[in-house]
Amino acid sequence: MSGKHQIAAGFLPLLDSALLAAAHEQGFAEAEGIELRLVRENSWASIRDRLAVGHFDAAHMLAPMPIACNLGLTPLATEMIAPMALGLGGNAVTVSVALWSAMRDNGALDDLDPLRNGKALGSVISARKRGGGRLLRFGVVHPHSGHNYELRYWLAACGVDPEREIEIVILPPPLMPDALIAGRIDGYCVGEPWNTAAVSKGAGRIVTVKAAIWRSSPEKVLGVAKAWADRNPEALTALLRALYRAAEWCGSSENLGDLARILASTHYIDCPQEWLMPALIGAVEVGPSQVVAVPDFFVPHAKAATFPWTSHALWFYSQMVRWEQVDANIANEGIARNTYRPDLYRAALRDVDVALPGANAKVEGALNEPTPVGSSGPSLTLGPDGFFDGAVFDPDQVSAYLSGQRKR
Known part of the structure; x- marks a missing residue:
């Protein structure tokens, strides 16, 4: 019908x-x-x-x-x-096995910590620069994507200039694992299951996740x-x-x-169905037989x-x-x-028994733990939210936020 x-x-x-x-x-x-x-x-x-x-x-x-x-x-x-x-x-940052090895030599761990692993990546980039090596190439799915902005935010907060110290290219999500295998890129930021796909094929390591860079985003x-x-x-x-x-x-x-x-x-x-389950159950396989709990991955x-x-x-x-x-x-x-x-x-x-927030905007980074908030209908809990570097975004103070961002 x-x-x-x-x-x-x-x-x-x-x-x-x-x-x-x-x-x-x-x-x-x-x-x-x-x-x-x-x-x-x-x-x-x-x-x-x-x-x-x-x-x-x-x-x-x-x-x-x-x-x-x-x-x-x-x-x-x-x-x-x-x-x-x-x-x-729902998304993550994956790098090649070779790049992960270099990051690990500079302090990276399997815990998906964005600050530690971002600093390790920054050290690799600095060493390549001193040695005259080519820029690392990272893939994102579109110039106007959360992937592009979060990758840049993460790198900039870890001391890497994403405009000058790496190259960022655009690729459709399903092509990213194969581009990594072919050596056309060194890493990428993409939604699942295309991070797990690279790990499954032995070509990549997941180094951090969106849920750690900007929680509840x-x-x-x-x-x-x-x-x-x-x-x-x-x-x-x-x-x-x-x-x-x-x-x-x-x-x-x-x-x-x-x-x-x-x-x-x-x-x-x-x-394969098994590519989807890690993100759905919040148990991310960052490398072969290495699982990290990320209950809010998606x-x-x-x-x-x-x-x-x-x-x-x-x-x-x-x-x-x-x-x-x-x-x-x-x-x-x-x-x-x-x-x-x-x-x-x-x-x-409005005519359905659902929890509706009491406001249309919120300060991003204000909630450090799950917090009951005002709502119509059933009770609503938000958070934790915010950015890994401790920054706070107040939507009523966009100009001030932009001034601070430009200084980073």
Whole structure:
């Protein structure tokens, strides 16, 4: 039976496409009257462009990408909104076995500590510079990606200039393990399972994770063309409800085996199921037979994981300014803030018994431990959150934050 709403959505073969996959496979979309057609793509540029020209109504999208589109940083730019996040965490930094050996000689350990391992990488980079060696090359998935900004943030906070002391190149996520094996790159930042894939093939070591660099931070969002959302408010509401129910399902430990089976299938990621389980259960295999517990590696539902915080949008904007992708001004700050749409999220879920945060923004780095916060509906616990170097981001003080970032 055809649904009341026909929605086409694009996605990339990544663990954090889980909510879309579960909404389709577990019947949450159908229950909301949606006939959901999911289309797998191979690059974020294709996702962006197909959404812009109307091939997709919505998409699994890099969290900074709708902001970049609205700031005019992309070709075929169309106004986009992000009415929902698709979870917290989910990516990691992987390096070649040879680079890991050099990092270990300079103090790196298998504990995923971003400061220690970042300093060790910095020592390797300094030694190569003194010896006249080539720059290390790291892959990220897109210039306007959390991967790019978090990799740069991590390196800069550890004393490495990511503009001058390494080379950063763009690659689609599924190609990164093979690029590492071929020696075309020395490391990369990507979502799962493409870090575990390199470890499984004996080609890489995971050295740190997003959940350690910026705790409780967004990775992907639901990207929607604003014109489509304006024309189809009922369909958008139905989709947000379906994805929220999917997030609840994905967040239940009893469903993780089924979720891994769904995502491993040929329609979605097309990979061995065992590549997906480490991230889902929070036991990351950093190297052969070496497992580190990261319980918040990927969070699909807890901690308001699907809420589109405007403070997240503004931090991404701050990094676009920091790395000279866009000018700092009140107009651009407003565009970034207004791209994320907690008002639409609240409207879609207000009649459902869910925990809704009492505010649309929060100070990133204010919570050092799990903390009950004000909410409507059921109780809500947030945190811990924040950055590994102890920095705090106040969304009401963006200019001051930018001044501090420029000094780093």
